Amino acid sequence: MTGVLPLLLLSWAVAVAADVDCATVTGFLSACSTFINYGTPDPLPGSPCCDSMVSLDVIAESGNNRRCICQCLMALINNYNPNATVIATLPGFCGVSLGFVLDPNTDCSLVP
Numbered sequence: 001m002t003g004v005l006p007l008l009l010l011s012w013a014v015a016v017a018a019d020v021d022c023a024t025v026t027g028f029l030s031a032c033s034t035f036i037n038y039g040t041p042d043p044l045p046g047s048p049c050c051d052s053m054v055s056l057d058v059i060a061e062s063g064n065n066r067r068c069i070c071q072c073l074m075a076l077i078n079n080y081n082p083n084a085t086v087i088a089t090l091p092g093f094c095g096v097s098l099g100f101v102l103d104p105n106t107d108c109s110l111v112p
Contacts, residue, residue, distance in 0.1 A: 021068065056069060
């Protein structure tokens with residue numbers, strides 16, 4: 001079953017890649033909720049959390065989607081503020097680069 005989950009997430013990511021919204025981004029991050037809320041356990045590549053980050057990375061291949069993902073993540077960072085840094089560390093833990101830096105000062109309108 002664990003081998004099927006990444007494939008399902010990736011196929012879903014490709015299907016929604018044309019029209020990403022904050023509900024989609026939040027849905028992917030729900031796999032990381034324990035880490036976001038408690039700071040442990042660290043997500044590892046291959047975990048459901050990292051599989052979700054890989055799916056977001058696939059969606060972020062287009063500039064419009066990348067900016068939308070940035071805006072959604074920045075809104076989540078503001079909502080989860082004291083755990084803002086935890087959300088910002090997710091791509092690094094999972095070995096992905098979304099094409100922008102998650103930082104409290106990130107201006108998503110400048111994301112290429």
